Amino acid sequence: MPTDIEIAHSVKPLPITQVAQEAGIDESYLTPYGFDKAKVDYALLNSPEHADSISSSALVLVTAINPTPAGEGKTTTTIGLADGLRRRGVKSAVALREPSLGPVFGVKGGAAGGGYAQVIPMEDINLHFTGDFHAIGAANNLLAAMLDNHIQQGNKLGIDVKRVTWKRVVDMNDRQLRHVIDGIGGKAQGVPREDGFDITVASEVMAILCLATSIADLKQRLGEIVVAYTYEGKPVTASDLKAQGAMAALLKDALKPNLVQTLEHTPAFVHGGPFANIAHGCNSVMATRMALCFGDIAITEAGFGADLGAEKFFDIKCRMTGLYPRAVVVVATARALKYNGGVAKANLNEENLDALRAGLPNLFRHVQNIKDVFGVETIVAINHFPTDTEVELKVIEDECAARGICVSLSDAWAAGGEGTLDLADKVVAAVRKTPAPVPAFTYETGSDVADALEAIATKIYHADGVDFTPAAKRQLAELRENGFGNLPVCVAKTQYSFSDDAKKLGAPEGFRITVRELKVSAGAHFVVALTGSVLTMPGLPRVPAAENIDIDDNGVITGLF
């Protein structure tokens, strides 16, 4: 099997203008970035004809069981499914997150799908793409510079330097910046304080960009960002610093979804990529709308497993936008099931039917949650790995069938759309079955944060309840006092378990969730509940992938994977 980048190079992309034309995107809305990438003006979403096509198209969410540390191919399945639908004559489009630059140089490699189910040009998409993340970083860091400049120039707002919550970002895995003291060097060099950097995708600006529905909405949300608290404990916002206009100007182009294509020339809107722990982990609302606009079936994905990704997709993104899926695909792999059955990462390639059976309850619980809580048709896609044995695949299929769960073996990685024809058929059937889904959420809009958390914990995680640490209790009180107590909740939790303990695999019961910290993302309009330590700035490994990345004299890049 050739490498991802070799496969990507083996396909000649269609001119992006042709991809757009075939999808029905009028050229006047298109801003080309080279010949194989373009930005699409969101103005088209306001035209009446397009509004109609959005509401008549079907949205399909791709989510997954609790993943293993190795990743399970959700993006690959998403892309392959869109290609499979296209092969079946369905007009499809895909909406995906943009990869973050930093991790490309670490261990993770790229994030544009894999094998024969990729979006291209994969090097560009994995590196700077159309500059969205750089723009987000610049907007984030302008706000930080204006904040510290305000303090330096007299601090009229009375900002408590010990309660600055806004961090600077870089799109790099750089542990050296996790904790810093800045502003040292004397009177003219800023105000000494403890500080730290996040990776760009962790910026609230990223979450906001992904939820914004217009420039006005973007600017409003940017202005609402809480950056610090005063000595009296009152929130200080970006609009107090008059930063939102310049930030929005920096985000003018970044707000436009990017159009690329899959290896099979299906239109792909790749746009935005917020963290799936401290943010909602979905591509931009605008990209999803565009995929609905130009695909009769639009496929999108959400980060991590369904306990985190799908829950936030429904309770945050769908709630805020009125979008709602007509089917959900839950990606599982034999490997991930064995991991959930207790097999160590190093041994996942070995057949182990006992572990597989022990892991299956994890899959069943996710499927049941989606049916019970959100009421959406569900199909299990088994993402086929070369190491899977026939017997293993048979066990999964049989066990699903025994429970009435629709299941399909997906060969997107090895065969692209040809490998997902059965999955495509089953998705089409599911979509037809639910012409008008009735939106349902885990908790009611406007619920108190504590009640929302209790609902998520009991209904989605199947925990016995939620405990708050003393610090979290104080923060909860402060949030309520500042008017943030009834926002939707975004849970930061280990992705490896339904619980907040990464070691409790499968379908654990008899546990409680401990919330250690609560903070508001006032511009994103949600409260983040942290259930453990969350790393918002990754580090590089002993041998960074960067050491093997190279470019030849013709500009051909190697070492990306």
Place this chain on the structure above:
Amino acid sequence: MPTDIEIAHSVKPLPITQVAQEAGIDESYLTPYGFDKAKVDYALLNSPEHADSISSSALVLVTAINPTPAGEGKTTTTIGLADGLRRRGVKSAVALREPSLGPVFGVKGGAAGGGYAQVIPMEDINLHFTGDFHAIGAANNLLAAMLDNHIQQGNKLGIDVKRVTWKRVVDMNDRQLRHVIDGIGGKAQGVPREDGFDITVASEVMAILCLATSIADLKQRLGEIVVAYTYEGKPVTASDLKAQGAMAALLKDALKPNLVQTLEHTPAFVHGGPFANIAHGCNSVMATRMALCFGDIAITEAGFGADLGAEKFFDIKCRMTGLYPRAVVVVATARALKYNGGVAKANLNEENLDALRAGLPNLFRHVQNIKDVFGVETIVAINHFPTDTEVELKVIEDECAARGICVSLSDAWAAGGEGTLDLADKVVAAVRKTPAPVPAFTYETGSDVADALEAIATKIYHADGVDFTPAAKRQLAELRENGFGNLPVCVAKTQYSFSDDAKKLGAPEGFRITVRELKVSAGAHFVVALTGSVLTMPGLPRVPAAENIDIDDNGVITGLF
């Protein structure tokens, strides 16, 4: 007079493909970024026909007298001159530096010319443009992350954490980051050390990008960057960290010059923007070559006054590349001359003939230097300001005429190319006078750093000589020991005076230059000599320009100037 952004918006840009076509750039070399910007593949520079047209075209450098703190309109004159030439039927092209993002939000505003002599789209050029600076920042910061990661992961190279010289960058005016302590927070969070951030344009990666002639050359130079010293005092390079391949991959597109247009549709290659103090302050070599390739006369500029900008243009850029100008335009303004004659910034708008006469020796010395040291024909362009009086302009013209100095009044700001017709004629005449210039430099290639500094100080600054502080003497010895003692020199000095004292205006004599610090830019292939404190990270003012920048619902930006 409308604002710059209003004027910019009043002109409908030609499709960039048309600008390229009219200039003779084959479409196959073009990568469009929207409809009004494109990157041009440097591969075209290697084609035989284009190599011919480079050597047959004339290069014209625009430099200036010592500027005032308010700026004197060198870029405006450069653009206006190219437009004037075009109006005279000369095929012209312009090569300019890209503006830095950070200062746009401070006091400076944009840097894409002014009035009726601008390059457009000015908002894009002033904000993210085609992402070059973001790519440079990412490459710079990847190297920093790999460096600190190397130390964290065992420090096989024996890097002395007290002698890390490589800094991280952000493209933001952010004084809070000038001096930091990073790597704090415990064993897993990096290695605590003193550190600091520069603004992106100060990165050596920027200087390298502007001097590189191919991907191979870029990679070679990136690998040569000295990032730290070992405990034994040996230089540690980027290639020791195996970073140059990934850095070059990040710079793949950034290395391609950007094509835009002036308000009069003259092709403009806007590319690269290294600092004019710690770096050489000129646009990229590739952009200059392209302007020569597609203009019979190519106009380019260099940072600050001629003592810094022109000297580095000749001694660094021309020396390294074989390019050489056939004429030099020295921009002067009545205001800057009065400033050099001792008038305070606040009073520059008032007529003051005595001060004007007292400042003229500054102009004459710059002109004489260019004739004596570099042997190039020189034209003085008086950049006309609305506050200039007729009498003032007459004095300048008469005094120049009395010394046989060719002088022209330029109205580029108020009238675009129509305002520079006389200047254009005089430039054409000068170019014809020197069909084959013989390159000459201030010091011989391979001179010892101390000798080169002595030559610059005596021949260009008219100082009595150079003194080294004890620290600089030690650094000089170390540079020589490490094999960097014979590189060209890049002087960081106040731009307001020929001397290293900002208050010694006009044409001072009887002073010495004190070198306080010497450091190698081993990838850029020069040694930086600092003659005072140089700010490589600006701060924001009390009321940042950012507070007035806004964007409306149609995406129209206001408040940029």
